[in-house]
Amino acid sequence: MVLRRKWRGYTVVLGGVLIHLTLGTIYTFGNMTPYMTSYMKKHKVDESLNYAESTWISSIAAMGQGMSMFLGGILYRALGPKVSTLLGAWLASAGVALTYFTIKVSFYWTLFTYGFMFGIGVGIAYATPMGCAMKWLPDKKGLVNGCVVAGFGGGAFIFDQIQTAYINPGNDKTNFDENGEKYFQQDDILDRVPFCFLLLGGCYAAMQFVGVMLLRDPPEECHSLINSKESLNSAIDDEITETTPILKNENTGNNEDESEERNLTPRETLQQPEFYKLWFMYLFNGQGISFISSLYKAFGQTFIADDYFLAIVGSLAAVCNGAGRIMWGALADKFCFKTAMVFSTGLFSFFILSFELTSLAGKPLYLIWVCCLFLSFSGNFSLLPTATAKAFGKTHYGVNYGMVFTSSVISAPISALLTSKLKTIIHWYGMFYMVAFFSFVSMCLAWSFNVKNSKNADI
Template identity: 45%
Template structure:
């Protein structure tokens, strides 16, 4: 009986993981900016008053997106604690989708309007929605936090595998190459073909609607365990420490047994249930504001910043640079997709390693 209940919990946990993956596949579409930037910049140059815009200028759209995303991730975590994963996720997701959807209008207006919709709004929504799905999934399988983290954020990483070819096939179905360049910089090339430019605004409608539908399905799969400290206990039995002291909510102790049962009668089930408690957790629980006073936090934060800087630069300009030498839009889009495969698989691999080894060793 206990075993079947345990399996039921596991099944629900994997549904939550699937929901998180779906959400992150849409949020990770920001990694397709390098594929979109040649279309965005070309459209702004040819169809709006922003005719002097260059790739170095539109890169600031991605910079604003990443900045807003990073700044609002903590906000998503705080709201998740108060409002729950479903509500916070749907708010963040649909703010992000609105940012993408309204770029249909803003790109026909000006560069600064695109900064507002695709940079600011999309970035804020992505940041708010990032944490709730991830945290919710890890609550179901705390003993596999690394794997769960890797799977959910792996969706973030592989997003370009899905969206890059969709964007390129929709905007440039005939695989045309950029056909104009700057006099002062002949290798900096842009699209001027009407058949390509005409499809750029509506691509954002397609993406925005697709994101909203996928996000809604993902959010429906999110739900927290009703009681983190007793996820698969029959009836309403209390969990206690081996010395009889009640187990605190949130899994603050590594081992427990069921009150009123002998160790002989529940030995096997208890071992199974221990899988629902993070055995590596030290018991340290630091309030959010106090985290910023910890040296370890700033070491991790700085490490992440340094690592991401180079990646963001390449991510934003790989296609614009590739066009200086390669006249194959599909190939350049595929290059970004292949990179995304390693991004996604790498997250899963290192997540599994984190469950087995110290994060310091892996870093």
């Protein structure tokens, strides 16, 4: 019975990975930006549009995701895992498919479908697959979260290649416009851009349907087994290293200093200075995440005339994004959140400051630097949730982390506004310096993070 339950749990994890592979295509915006911007300029939808202004698409998507995280939990309790997840996932897919129409009409309607609708859907469907899988495998919470979230980080690995192979099968080059920026001018390439959204929307919807069919909460008759002493002890062991500051007495097997566990309500959490440090870390790190994920390809096009290579770079960067989430979480378990976050933000600052050097060294160094940038910023998506749970407790974790995540609602438009207004003034290198400064501020906040567990060690 235990083996059967575990195999059923693994199928739920598989369903979660399939769903998150489609939701994680939010990171394909960087690959799609040159095609979309070139299309709207060429077909006079918005002749003044440029790459910097196109970052509003990914920023609006991030805002939508931040705004709808709470809604996903409410719908889950009201409708169950299948309906609530499918509702959010298909809303995201519908936004992608509808961009077939909106990209021909208006940049602002494109913001609504490919940005806002997609982001709202992602937020609704994001958390439920992980919650379902953890209920089936309570003794493997870290592995479950790592696998599912790695699917989110790795979605671009598949779909960057699909987008480029469909839109630009001949690997044609971009051309300079009157302002010195490179755009696609070929009609045969640009005519495929709207149809690509129908292809993507259909693929997403099909994968999401299969994934949702694999989702389910454990039946009532399994609850006693799942909550058995063996499973509970394994879950406690896992929670010690990954989620909470609860300690276990080695001699008796009982929880020690249980009264010292921090389980703060949302109102109490808002009174903690460490909450605002986490919130501002997310805010400042979000500037670099939005900038790099949206414009790494546009920068690469300034000195690399190989669209296939740039798509491969995006795919490999997506792998680093997914694997990095597991790596940084493991480092936080081995050392502490502070150490891992300081290294994550410090590495990002270094690589973004030296990113301009890749234009002198060419393809190999550019590939390495983009992968390292994605690897370093991926730490936010495993370290900040872990810090939230350890600092404020697991009882109200969902709401508390949702409050931390609200910083993305502000971070995303700030990033888009700064990029669209300043890039033409301070150019690429100035933007790199600005983003590195934000990351350095976040590193200082991480260094000052001083929540202790019951052994008086950093979390």
